[in-house]
Amino acid sequence: MANTRRYRAFISYSHADKAVAEWLHRALERYRLPSRLVGQQTGIGPVPARLTPIFRDRDELSAAGHLSDTLRQALADSDFLIVIASVDAAASRWVDEEVRLFKSMHGESRVLALIAAGNPGERDITGFFPPAQRFQVDREGRITDRETEPVAADLRIGADGKRLAKLKLVAGLTGLPLDALVQREAARRQRWLMGIASASLALVAVMAVLTVAAIQGQREAERQRAEADGLVEYMLTDLRQKLEPVGRLDVLDSVGRRALAYYEGQRPASLDADALGRRARALMLVAEVRELNGDGTAALEAYAAAEESTAELLARDPDNPDRMFDHAQSVFYVGQVAWQRRDWDIAEARFRQYAALAERMLATDPSNPKWKLETGYAANSLGALYLDLRRPDDAITQFQRYVAVTDQLAAEAPGDTSALWDSSQARAWLADAFFQSGNSQAAEAERMAELTILTALRAADPRNSSVRMSMARAHDALATNALAQGAVVMAATRARDALVEMQALLDQDPANSLWRDIATSAANTRAEALLLDGQWAEARGVNAWALTNALELTSSDPANRRWTISLLMQARWMEVAILFGERRTVEARAGLARFQSDFGASRSADVERGAATAWLAIHAMEAADRAANNDPAKARAAAAAAGDLVTPVPGTKQQALLELVTAQAAGQTALPAVNPGRYPAHALIQAIRP
Incomplete structure (x- = not known):
């Protein structure tokens, strides 16, 4: 029977996936079926020469007078529904509603999907689909409890790629075998x-x-x-x-x-x-x-070579800000590649040149927001470089400039949420630089300023997951900062706020690995604060949650060393500390041995990436246990083995742990004096002593 519907397919997508939807719309409407296949009878009818027209709701509905009526008619007039699947699509009530309506009209078999974004290593893809796509819908439009298994083309890195994903959808829209299309x-x-x-x-x-x-x-x-x-x-x-x-x-x-x-x-x-x-x-x-x-x-x-050309153009017209801008981009990219290659001197020289060009642009028109923003970007580039180089004072200077620019632009454009967002992120960078420098009070002030901006953004858009995620990160950073100052109760409270926020987001999308990463970090921070406060039972529960999630993440992507260092190793040493705190000494010693067995082979490389504090805690606990077991020689040896854990510009937590193991290596038996306002390293070994 000939197809009498108006549209070959209806593309449903979240606004966040607009670029993918536009690409797919063009790709399908421009695709020509191989002439030898046109007219062939398949299970859904004769193969057409073209797949036109394709309905993409945001374009087609822009001039419609009645959105809901037009939408329903377009769904009724479409042979297929193609859902651009992603975390954002899964959370979109409009995408869910379009799927529900289409299924109630045409059944389950004509819903196709294209995964637009997500963790490339994530095997469970259900978190990319809205409820109406994960479950069957009856003729009355009710979502049932009968699960479906969505099959999707996949644009994620390491998956189908654009070419194969497009052909998979063409196969679904025509009923042709995929291999026939691939060969043609x-x-x-x-x-x-x-x-x-x-x-x-x-x-x-x-x-x-x-x-x-x-x-x-x-x-x-x-x-x-x-x-x-x-x-x-x-x-x-x-x-x-x-x-x-x-x-x-x-x-x-x-x-x-x-x-x-x-x-x-x-x-x-x-x-x-x-x-x-x-x-x-x-x-x-x-x-x-x-x-x-x-x-x-x-x-x-x-x-x-491009830099040479733009330099010549600028030399011929030195007062032209557009020539300055073009040359600034060339200079920046040379610096960026050098930075990626760890050619620090070249990177710094180019970023400084970029900053000078940005200032020249601004001098030609001090009110131009584009030139103002260029000065901010230049400062941010230098600041990020200095953070990598462990030069926090230099980073602070640059990020302060970035904050000044973004704050000014936000003030000049009241209500511009993108300007406010830039301002919040600039303060987050500055807070990181202050924390690296050891200035915990300044870091806290910047994080609080960031939270103030984010709170306003959330009030304007309570469902904005990016803002909610950033708020959780800010609370976790504040908790970490509080720990560095010895404020364990405040740290536990801040970390709890971060964890509650992230667990709420995870309830919406359990497959979101970024959210799970941030939630696990917050759980580690809360567990650490609780154990340092001697609240062993509660710390054990939080630590168990963190450990489960850290293992889930690292097993999904073993090559992701950052997850191993910042999440799993942290949860592991805290597990040992809690066992010692609860006087489960045999299990704690087994935990010490397991830590060294699991992570010892990559110790040197991991320390350079931030694992020093975890290893210092392990050495401190082992030395204390040896001393408690009346073996002072092995206690000193265990502490002395931490001698390779000194890194440039150690943070306050690392410094406190270093002082502890240094005292242990010297054979000191008395607990170090509690120093108010500093990380309470002594609490790690207090429960181990006889």
Whole structure:
């Protein structure tokens, strides 16, 4: 029976996934079925030549007078529903309602899905779908308790990729076998790439002719040079956009290298402004392709060549702020690649140059918000670099500038939530720098200022999960700060607030690994505060929750060393401390041995990444246990084994633990004096002593 419905498919999506929805809409409407397959009879009818039209609700409904009526009619007029699945879609009542309505009209079998985002290692994908997609819907539109198993194409890293995901959806929309489409697409792409190769050879030929033409006549050489520039820019812009969806940036590699050699062979001073601008744009694109291919050395080379062009353009027009901006971007990217490669001197020099250019832009028009923001971005780049270099004082100076810029922009645009958000994040950066410097009071003040802004943002949008997550992070940071000052009761309260917030978010989306990460961190902080306060039973319950979740995260992605260090190792040493505190000495000793067995092989590398405090706590407890067991020699040896745990700029917690193990290594038997306002390291071993 011929299809009489108006739309081939209806795309349902959360606003957060708009870019994916737009890509899918274009990809499906532009897709042409292979001619040999058109007209074939499948289980859902004859195969069409095109999959048009596709209904994308935010576009189609923008001019509608009655949203609900138009929506219902569009759903009724669609053969299929395609849900852009993500954490945001799962929480969207509008996506859920569209799925519910469609299922009540057309049944379960015509709902397709495309996973847009999420943890690449997450195997349980149910957290990406709204309730109406996870459960069957009856004809009256009621969601039943009968579960379904959504099958979805997957855009996440390491999954289908855009090309295969698109073909999977085409197969679902037509009833064709996926392998038939893949084979036809492969043949089509092969013919197309052969055409690209021919075009590439033609480009190389143009460049070769250009070399000869330069000798034959200046005008002709300039004309052909412009043609070559245009070809290069086409290859690296329009053509690149066509290649990216099928994952074949490598096809551009040889052309990119030739283009780079071609441009490097020309002195920037000999080119007019238009040609020089084309050179810079092409080289920036070459650099981006190199970065996408993971070739940092080649990317740096191309960015540096682009920097040379933008520098020449600025030298010709030194008072033009747009020329300053273009050159600032080139300079920034050179610095960014150097930073990623740990070339600290180059990174700092370029970021400082970027900051100077931003100040020059602002001087041309002090009221221009774009130039103001550039000065803030430049300061933030330097600040983040200095944090990595463990130079907290320098980082503080830069982040204070960033805060000043974002606060000013927020004041100039009252009610602009994006400006307020930038201001809150700038204060979070500044708080981290203060904490690294050991200035806990200043860190607390900045976190409180951040919370004030976030509270206002939450009042305006109570369901905003990003704001709620940031508030939980701020509370956890405040709890950590309170611990460093010995305020264990305050720390426990702050950490509880963070944990309650994150557990509420996890109830909405248990599959969200980022939220589970933040919740586990808050649980670790609360457990630590409770055990330092001697509340062993409550600490045990919180620690058990943290340990379960840390194990879940690390088992889902064993390569994620940060989860192991910041979550699992923290939960493990606290588990040992609680066992000692509850006088379960045999189990505690087994925990000490397990910790050293599980994490000992990677100790040196982990310490550089932040594991020093966990290891210091382990050594302190082992030394105290040896001393309690009347074995002073082994006690001193256990403490002395912590000698490799001294790191640059240790925090107050690490410093307190270092002082404790140093005293133990020296054979001191008396507990160190309690120092108000500092991390109470003595509490870790107080329950171990006889």
